Amino acid sequence: MAQAVVTQTPKVREPIRFNKPSMLGVGTMVWLGSELMFFSGLFAAYFTVRANRTGAWPPPGIKLDIAQSAVFTVILVMSSVTMQKAVFEAEHGRKRSARWWIVLTMVMGLSFLSNQAVEWTHVTFSTSTNAYGSMFFVMTGLHGLHVLLGIVAMGFLMLRLAGSKSDPGELAALQSVSYYWHFVDVVWVALYAVLFLIH
Amino acid sequence: MLNPQDPEVDGEMKQGHKKFTSLVRPRGVTSALAVATAALGLSSCTIPTFGAFKGATTQGQSTFHLFQGFALASIAVGGVTFLLLFYVMFRFRKKDESIPKQTHSNVPIEIMYTVIPIIIVVILFFFTVRVENKVVAVSPSPNQRVTVTAFQWGWKFYYPATNTTVIASGNTYPQLVLPQGETTTVTLVSKDVVHGFYIPAFNFSRYALPGFTNRFDFNPTTTGTFIGRCSQLCGLYHSEMLFSVKVISPAAFSSWTASQAGKVTA
Amino acid sequence: MTLTEEKKGESDHGQAGHHEGPSGLYRWLTSTDHKVIGKNYMYTAMVFLFIAGGMAMLIRTQLASPNGHFVSQQTYNELFTIHGSIMLYLFAGPFAFGGFANYLVPLQIGAPDMAFPRLNALSYWLYLTGGITMLLGFLTASGAAAFGWVGYAPLSSSTNSPGAGPDLWIVSIALVGFSGIFTGVNLVTTIFYLRAPGMTMFRMPIFTWNMLVTGLLILIAFPVLTAALIMLYADRHFGTVIYSVKGGGSPVLWQNLFWFFGHPEVYILALPFFGMVSEIFPVFSKKPVFGYKGLVFATLAIAGLSTGVWAHHMFTTGTVLLPFFSALSLLIAVPTGIKIFTWIGTMWGGQLNYKAPLTWAIGFIVAFTMGGITGVFLASPPIDFATHDTYFVVAHFHQVLFGSTIFAGFAGFFYWYPKLTGRMYREWLAKLQFWVVFIGFNVTFLPQYLLGLKGMPRRIAVYSPTDGFTFLNQISTVGGYLTGLGFVIFLVNMWISWKRPVPAGDNPWDGYTLEWATTSPPPSHNFTSLPPVRSTRPTWDRNHPEHADYKSPHVTEYAKKEVSSSEG
Numbered sequence A: 001m002a003q004a005v006v007t008q009t010p011k012v013r014e015p016i017r018f019n020k021p022s023m024l025g026v027g028t029m030v031w032l033g034s035e036l037m038f039f040s041g042l043f044a045a046y047f048t049v050r051a052n053r054t055g056a057w058p059p060p061g062i063k064l065d066i067a068q069s070a071v072f073t074v075i076l077v078m079s080s081v082t083m084q085k086a087v088f089e090a091e092h093g094r095k096r097s098a099r100w101w102i103v104l105t106m107v108m109g110l111s112f113l114s115n116q117a118v119e120w121t122h123v124t125f126s127t128s129t130n131a132y133g134s135m136f137f138v139m140t141g142l143h144g145l146h147v148l149l150g151i152v153a154m155g156f157l158m159l160r161l162a163g164s165k166s167d168p169g170e171l172a173a174l175q176s177v178s179y180y181w182h183f184v185d186v187v188w189v190a191l192y193a194v195l196f197l198i199h
Numbered sequence B: 001m002l003n004p005q006d007p008e009v010d011g012e013m014k015q016g017h018k019k020f021t022s023l024v025r026p027r028g029v030t031s032a033l034a035v036a037t038a039a040l041g042l043s044s045c046t047i048p049t050f051g052a053f054k055g056a057t058t059q060g061q062s063t064f065h066l067f068q069g070f071a072l073a074s075i076a077v078g079g080v081t082f083l084l085l086f087y088v089m090f091r092f093r094k095k096d097e098s099i100p101k102q103t104h105s106n107v108p109i110e111i112m113y114t115v116i117p118i119i120i121v122v123i124l125f126f127f128t129v130r131v132e133n134k135v136v137a138v139s140p141s142p143n144q145r146v147t148v149t150a151f152q153w154g155w156k157f158y159y160p161a162t163n164t165t166v167i168a169s170g171n172t173y174p175q176l177v178l179p180q181g182e183t184t185t186v187t188l189v190s191k192d193v194v195h196g197f198y199i200p201a202f203n204f205s206r207y208a209l210p211g212f213t214n215r216f217d218f219n220p221t222t223t224g225t226f227i228g229r230c231s232q233l234c235g236l237y238h239s240e241m242l243f244s245v246k247v248i249s250p251a252a253f254s255s256w257t258a259s260q261a262g263k264v265t266a
Numbered sequence C: 001m002t003l004t005e006e007k008k009g010e011s012d013h014g015q016a017g018h019h020e021g022p023s024g025l026y027r028w029l030t031s032t033d034h035k036v037i038g039k040n041y042m043y044t045a046m047v048f049l050f051i052a053g054g055m056a057m058l059i060r061t062q063l064a065s066p067n068g069h070f071v072s073q074q075t076y077n078e079l080f081t082i083h084g085s086i087m088l089y090l091f092a093g094p095f096a097f098g099g100f101a102n103y104l105v106p107l108q109i110g111a112p113d114m115a116f117p118r119l120n121a122l123s124y125w126l127y128l129t130g131g132i133t134m135l136l137g138f139l140t141a142s143g144a145a146a147f148g149w150v151g152y153a154p155l156s157s158s159t160n161s162p163g164a165g166p167d168l169w170i171v172s173i174a175l176v177g178f179s180g181i182f183t184g185v186n187l188v189t190t191i192f193y194l195r196a197p198g199m200t201m202f203r204m205p206i207f208t209w210n211m212l213v214t215g216l217l218i219l220i221a222f223p224v225l226t227a228a229l230i231m232l233y234a235d236r237h238f239g240t241v242i243y244s245v246k247g248g249g250s251p252v253l254w255q256n257l258f259w260f261f262g263h264p265e266v267y268i269l270a271l272p273f274f275g276m277v278s279e280i281f282p283v284f285s286k287k288p289v290f291g292y293k294g295l296v297f298a299t300l301a302i303a304g305l306s307t308g309v310w311a312h313h314m315f316t317t318g319t320v321l322l323p324f325f326s327a328l329s330l331l332i333a334v335p336t337g338i339k340i341f342t343w344i345g346t347m348w349g350g351q352l353n354y355k356a357p358l359t360w361a362i363g364f365i366v367a368f369t370m371g372g373i374t375g376v377f378l379a380s381p382p383i384d385f386a387t388h389d390t391y392f393v394v395a396h397f398h399q400v401l402f403g404s405t406i407f408a409g410f411a412g413f414f415y416w417y418p419k420l421t422g423r424m425y426r427e428w429l430a431k432l433q434f435w436v437v438f439i440g441f442n443v444t445f446l447p448q449y450l451l452g453l454k455g456m457p458r459r460i461a462v463y464s465p466t467d468g469f470t471f472l473n474q475i476s477t478v479g480g481y482l483t484g485l486g487f488v489i490f491l492v493n494m495w496i497s498w499k500r501p502v503p504a505g506d507n508p509w510d511g512y513t514l515e516w517a518t519t520s521p522p523p524s525h526n527f528t529s530l531p532p533v534r535s536t537r538p539t540w541d542r543n544h545p546e547h548a549d550y551k552s553p554h555v556t557e558y559a560k561k562e563v564s565s566s567e568g
């Protein structure tokens, strides 16, 4: 029913954002609730390890490039904006434009991942140096996997949006991937604060 | 309104309600509560043990009395529940094909079976905290200290005052010696995995955790030898990680420590 | 009265898709129909029940004599670990939440299928893969995992538990966990999104409510376990030191994470079964459920409280706030009690029809109340100090677990068996099975309370003849065998029912909820026509218009809603 309204009012520039969410969207949000608990488990582990340590935090010998990661943090956060832009474009039926925004988002996500790969090879510690090192690799690694999953999902989205015949589910799929992507970005901000900034 | 109120229905429902309450309130739960409270407070010795150890330490005895109280309370609670259940089971067996009164709810009864358990739980909690504070209290100035180290699969008892060490050896299990009537603070650590330092006769167990030190007190009340076990699964020979506890008089204890000073028994 | 004219015509139609040609098995395996997947779950879970039950027989045989030599200590440790793991991860949860919920929730809310049918199929296959993975542990050189179903660090580290068995255990539980999470997402979305017109939240059957709450609990609890397992795996293989004291990690962290999952897990296992009996008591009393809203809020309260009590499994670590966790644990007795009294209240004044489902459901109340009350003992830290990790705890959790999964589970199975298969089981065999299992169960587990109080620790392969444990253990073993016999009776029952089918009809129990408004078994799209949903009992309302709920003066609120919705 909602789609009919959208197509009949092409002149209205305001994006229709308050439709009843699609079933896929509801499912995605429910699932993201469980993802939240997953990361909460990791954060709980991190804070336990931190509470166990009496000396300085992070432990001596841990040096991270806070500024460089800050740049890529900003890039990842901006990629949420580009992703949302893709959703708005698609909601107005501009599939071509939406695809370009998705590509941009994927590029930003990939650049974030490459930075993380570089960081992993350059840090002064390893998984076994101490529990901080362990948590660093586990948390950034699992988050990185989520970013990767998001990029893969966007790849499938691209294929789906490329189809010429109209596909009733594609908008819902795009919206759901965007929820996921926003979630992953927010988690990163928390991770960045916890792993890089807390002393 | 689709349906007019049916006065007949209402009346019957109220009556059912009355029957229900009269069965439960006065004779059942309230008296059960009274018994439970009395038991928890007075801990009379005529109450059966319900299979539990009486506790060979002051701490263990408090736990035992708490257990008795819980046992009585639960007999009362379980008894009332089962009485109700069995009454219903027999009283309301199917008699014919008629359709019984379609009762959907009865708020006073529902409130009753919410509030009464809350009261019971509060009482149980009150006594729990009292006993718990006693059981976990650690004296600042104990008469003795002993460090217990758990390892796969044995125990080491170390008396710092006399520098005495007792470890498991071969087929004999190590023995922890404690003086009767005095306070001993146990410091419990583990060398490898989690173990459970468990003395059934003391009604007490505590984990030996790697990387964390536990402290607790024993005030043994009776002399004798008791078995000690590892209660937490710790690997292949968990079942055989035993020790014994020997409680002796303070005089015997001082001569024992004197004779063992500086020694390592393995 | 129970069969309306239009529906008689439909039942042949429902039968049509039932017998397939050679492609039947293939269709069955690749199906995304929630009913097929639900049945797959149920039958697979039952196979796992028999495997784990067989292991229990071995455990009991070992313990029948002091210094038992029936199996080696290593094997014994593997046996109880996998017995517990299968029972909890592969039987109880999947049986109820994968099986019953999948099959019944869409039917009960009048939906054609689950929200995400393909995800649903994926869940099942993840579960089956996970289950097989766990069993594969026995084939590895070093044997299956042997650190208990709780896998405490650092016993589960690579130094203390080397080999592939523990890894398979970790992977298996992670897979089953994902399967559970996906089913949870699916069910919650289905319930939010696909309810039939008129099916408001407060008209949903209690069973569906319980499944919704269970789904939410799964989404809260299982991801934490997944995170904990990933870190455990990393510690074992990638050199991390998260659970090891050496690098500043913490072994107690595992316990906290595990029990944050583990305690909600026991209610994840129990709540679906509470839901089943909440359907059975009303139907076999010919009354509506007593205190519907009370039941719903009690369910929510149990779920809420259960996320805040995990450390009652860690009282003896000396690292947790005893009064806080004790208070919350004791409080759970209140909503659970509400449920028990609600069920009794449902039967009060009814016409109790003692068919197998009701008999089993009453067996459930008896077992569960006893086990729940001893749980209250354990929630008191001093008493827990005396009984922790003894057979007192083993007796407690078997009474609640066996009580819910077996007693309530069979109550539910016999209740819905006609719906699932269109056939009737043999009543007398189901009753006979009940008595054998009921007696066997009590003979097995009641002596274990005494054993625990006498100081017998759990998870010990051998005890000494001088310990005084022998006699009680022998009784327990006899009870165990008797219980096993009871399950053989079940197999016989199923065999007979399969060989000599007795058609059950669409609604043999005069059921209340929507699944009884369609054929047995239902057609692949579930419903050809839905009765109007104007109360919690739409099928009853249709079949007993003169006693319909929406006419009840007691439920005026329904009446008002009905007026407004029929006008709209």
Ligand code: HEA
Pocket (backbone or CB within 6 Å): B077, B081, B116, B117, B118, B120, B121, C150, C266, C267, C269, C270, C312, C313, C329, C330, C332, C333, C334, C336, C337, C338, C340, C368, C369, C370, C371, C372, C373, C375, C376, C377, C378, C379, C380, C384, C387, C388, C389, C393, C396, C397, C400, C401, C404
């Ligand atoms: C279906 C699973 C299930 C259920 C429902 C429960 C229910 C409860 N459990 Fe249990 N429990 C387990 C499964 C379950 N448990 C398992 C598997 C373990 C062991 C894990 C392991 O270590 O391997 C365990 C262990 C366990 C422990 C740790 C023991 C130890 O290791 O030392 C504790 C401690 O508090 C506990 C408490 C409780 C309580 C208070 C309840 C309550 O929810 C019970 C509430 C019910 C009632 C009380 C009965 C009905 C109520 C009334 C009739 C009302 C009136 C009653 C009163 C006012 C008292 N359980």
Ligand code: HEA
Pocket (backbone or CB within 6 Å): C049, C050, C052, C053, C054, C055, C056, C057, C059, C060, C080, C081, C083, C084, C085, C087, C088, C092, C147, C148, C149, C150, C394, C398, C401, C402, C405, C406, C441, C444, C458, C459, C460, C461, C480, C483, C484, C485, C487, C488
């Ligand atoms: C739903 C959960 C559930 C169920 C139903 C059961 C059912 C049974 N359990 Fe289990 N048990 C657990 C969950 C469960 N258990 C858990 C979580 C643990 C803790 C593990 C740990 O410590 O880590 C445990 C531990 C445990 C122990 C303690 C081991 C120890 O600590 O050393 C014992 C000992 O008696 C035991 C016995 C039994 C018995 C006799 C049954 C019987 O009632 C089973 C009856 C069923 C059958 C018998 C199936 C059908 C059998 C046949 C048809 C017989 C023929 C087949 C063959 C011989 C292959 N169990």
Ligand code: CUA
Pocket (backbone or CB within 6 Å): B150, B151, B153, B194, B195, B196, B230, B231, B232, B233, B234, B235, B238, B239, B241
């Ligand atoms: Cu040490 Cu068990």
Ligand SMILES: [Cu+2]
Pocket (backbone or CB within 6 Å): C262, C263, C266, C309, C310, C312, C313
């Ligand atoms: Cu618990």
